[in-house]
Amino acid sequence: MRVSCSYYWIVDAVVYLVDAYDKERFTESKKELDALLSDDSLANVPFLILGNKIDIPYAASEEELRYHLGLSNFTTGKGKVNLVDSNVRPLEVFMCSVVRKMGYGDGFKWVSQYIK
Numbered sequence: 001m002r003v004s005c006s007y008y009w010i011v012d013a014v015v016y017l018v019d020a021y022d023k024e025r026f027t028e029s030k031k032e033l034d035a036l037l038s039d040d041s042l043a044n045v046p047f048l049i050l051g052n053k054i055d056i057p058y059a060a061s062e063e064e065l066r067y068h069l070g071l072s073n074f075t076t077g078k079g080k081v082n083l084v085d086s087n088v089r090p091l092e093v094f095m096c097s098v099v100r101k102m103g104y105g106d107g108f109k110w111v112s113q114y115i116k
């Protein structure tokens with residue numbers, strides 16, 4: 001059963017939270033992410049990918065997560081990057097720890113520049 005379309009109507013951005021510690025589920029995470037990225041109703045919507053649980057030593061690094069999610073060549077750059085005329089969907093990976101309250105703030109700041 002596919003229910004994802006019932007989660008959103010008008011979407012300014014997608015925040016996709018991945019457990020960076022749960023390496024066995026990276027394939028599943030990639031599959032779900034790919035489905036969202038290829039969804040026509042989300043075309044051009046900025047994607048913030050958060051790699052969570054980096055307080056755990058064995059958690060994947062940012063580079064590892066990019067690789068396993070197939071994003072190595074698709075991230076558009078941190079900081080202020082003007083993509084207005086480029087027709088490129090803003091997409092970036094930020095690592096975070098929700099329990100330590102760190103990392104996600106930079107991600108939300110980054111994505112907010114693309115929300116009108």
Ligand SMILES: Nc1nc2c(ncn2[C@@H]2O[C@H](COP(=O)(O)OP(=O)(O)OP(=O)(O)O)[C@@H](O)[C@H]2O)c(=O)[nH]1
Nearest residue numbers: 019022025052053054055056096097098099100101
């Ligand atoms: N160490 C650590 N634990 C966290 C962090 N964020 C959430 N957790 C813990 O992880 C446990 C499970 O939460 P999630 O991984 O979010 O679980 P879930 O996504 O609902 O479940 P799954 O779909 O099975 O992964 C809870 O005990 C959380 O407290 C984090 O940043 N660091």
